[in-house]
Amino acid sequence: MFKNHNxxxxxxxxxxxxxxxxxxxxxxxxxxxxxxxxxSCHSLVEQHKNCIRNFDDYRDEGNIGxxxxxxxxxxxxxxxxxxxxxxxxxxDINMGCPVPKVATRAGAGAYLMRNHQLAGQIIESxxxxxxxxxxxxxxxxxxxAHKDWQDLVHIAADSGASFAxxxxxxxxxxxxxxxxxxxxxxxxxxxxxxGDIKSLEDIQRMQNLGYDGVMIGRAMLGRPWIIxxxxxxxxxxxxxGEVVLKHFDLVVDYYGAKTGVPMFRKHAAWYSxxxxxxxxxxIKVNQTLDVESLKKIIKDFFIDN
Numbered sequence: 418m419f420k421n422h423n424x425x426x427x428x429x430x431x432x433x434x435x436x437x438x439x440x441x442x443x444x445x446x447x448x449x450x451x452x453x454x455x456x457s458c459h460s461l462v463e464q465h466k467n468c469i470r471n472f473d474d475y476r477d478e479g480n481i482g483x484x485x486x487x488x489x490x491x492x493x494x495x496x497x498x499x500x501x502x503x504x505x506x507x508x509d510i511n512m513g514c515p516v517p518k519v520a521t522r523a524g525a526g527a528y529l530m531r532n533h534q535l536a537g538q539i540i541e542s543x544x545x546x547x548x549x550x551x552x553x554x555x556x557x558x559x560x561x562a563h564k565d566w567q568d569l570v571h572i573a574a575d576s577g578a579s580f581a582x583x584x585x586x587x588x589x590x591x592x593x594x595x596x597x598x599x600x601x602x603x604x605x606x607x608x609x610x611x612g613d614i615k616s617l618e619d620i621q622r623m624q625n626l627g628y629d630g631v632m633i634g635r636a637m638l639g640r641p642w643i644i645x646x647x648x649x650x651x652x653x654x655x656x657x658g659e660v661v662l663k664h665f666d667l668v669v670d671y672y673g674a675k676t677g678v679p680m681f682r683k684h685a686a687w688y689s690x691x692x693x694x695x696x697x698x699x700i701k702v703n704q705t706l707d708v709e710s711l712k713k714i715i716k717d718f719f720i721d722n
Contacts, residue, residue, distance in 0.1 A: 425620070425647055426582070426609060427451045428634035429484040429509070429554070431516075436473055437667035438684075441660065442637065443479060445645030451481045452554075452632075455511045458487030458496035469672065476504030482552065486511035488524040490538040494546035501547045507579070508543055512536060512555040512569065515588045527588040530559050530569060537572045544577035554582040554611070557598075560589035567602055574605040582632050585612035601627035620647060639687030658719025661688050662712065674708050681711070689718065 427434065427442055429452040434442075439451055453470070460468045475481050483505035485496045497508045511519075514526030529536040536553075543551045553573045558564035570581050581604075585596035596612025607629035614620060615636040623631050636643055641660070645651030654660055664684060669677040685702045689695040698718045705711050 424609075424630035425449055425644065426630060426632040427637060427644060428611060428632045429454050429511070430634055430637075431455055431514075433638070433683075435470060435671070436478075437664060437671050438641070439478060439481070440667055441641045441664050442644055445642045445651045446648045447650065448480065449644055449648055451478070452509050453481065453483045453505075455484045455486050455514065456496070456500075458485050458489065458492040461485065461496040461499050462492050474503055475500075475506075478504070480506050482507040482509045484509040484511050484554065486514060486519060486523075486525045487539070488528070488535065490535075490542035493539045494542035497543040497547045497551070501549050505549065507550040507552060508547060509552045509554055509582075510539060510543060510578075512553050513584055513588070515556075515591045527556060527559065530555060530563075530565070530588065533569055533572050536569060537576045540573055540576035540578050550579035551577065552580045552582065553578055554584070556584045557587050560587050563587075567604065570604050570606065570608065578606060580607040580609060580629070582609040582611050585610070598623070598626060598628070601629075617647060639684070639690050656720065657688060658715060661685065661715050661719055665712065665715065669708055678706055678708060678711055685711075685715065692718075694718070 427449060431454050434454045442451065456470060461471050465471055475483065483500040485493060485500065485508065487493045487496065500508055511526050512529040516526070519526035529539070540551060540553065555566055555569055557566050564587065566583055573581055583598065585598040586594065598610055598612065601608055609630040609632050610623040610628035611632040611634065614623065614631050614633055620631050633644060633647065642651055642653050646653065665681050668681045671677070672680060682702050686699050689698050701714045702711065705714065
C-alpha cells in the first residue's frame, strides 16, 4: 500500500514476478512494496487448478499488492476478497495491459480506458468488497488521440481507489517506443510513475516531475538487486551465481522440475546478459531439461570461471 512520498514499487510483470522471483527481490529489498503478476478474476474465483498462483499465500511476503484483471464487476469484487483473505495488503486493478487476449477479446486491462463507466463499476465493486486499499494501474490512454488517463484517475478516486500507477505509453504503443510522462497534474489521489525507469537519475526525474513514487519494471530482469540499490539496502552481490542458483531452486520447488527448468531459461539469459560468452551459455541452457545439468551449467558459467 502507498506509504510515503517518493516510494519505490516493483511492477507486476506477467510470467516474471511470480512467488520465486519475489522472494529473490525481497532478499535485496526487505521493505519494498511489490505487486504480483496479474491474475484473472475468473481463474481465482473458479479456483483453476492449472494456475498455481491462484493459491499463493501472501502473509509472509511483506508489503505486497495482488493485481487482478477482468471485466465483470461482481467477479472482480469476489476475486479481491480472495486476495485479501490470502494476505495481500492491497488489491491492484489492471487497466493497462495491451495484450489482445486481455485488452480486446476479454474486454479487460487496457480496454477499460475505453469504457470508463465499466472501470468505475469495477473499482467500486472491489472497494466495497474488501477492507484493504484498492489501486489501479493504467496507461496514458488507448492511443495518441485518446490520452484521457486523467479522466480515469478522477473516476478511480470517486470510486474509492487509494492511488494510481500510470505507465508512460499508450495502449497502441505496447512496449515499444519511449515511455514519456508529463508533469504530474493536480489530481485527487497519489500517482506512481511507471515506464523505462532504470536508474537513480530516472527516479530523480520522476520526482522532479512531481510524481508521488516510482514503479520499477523491466530494469529488474537479471538484476533483482537493483531494487535494493535504489532503496539503499544493498549493493550488487559479489557472486551473482549464488543468486541465480537460489532463484533456480525456488522455481523448481514452486513449479516442479518439468515446468521449472524450461521456465527458468529466460531468467538465466537475463542474468547472463552482457557477460563474456553469454551466447554460448544461453545455447547450453536452452538445450537442457535436467535440474542437475542446468545447475552445473550455471555453476560453470557464473562461479567456476
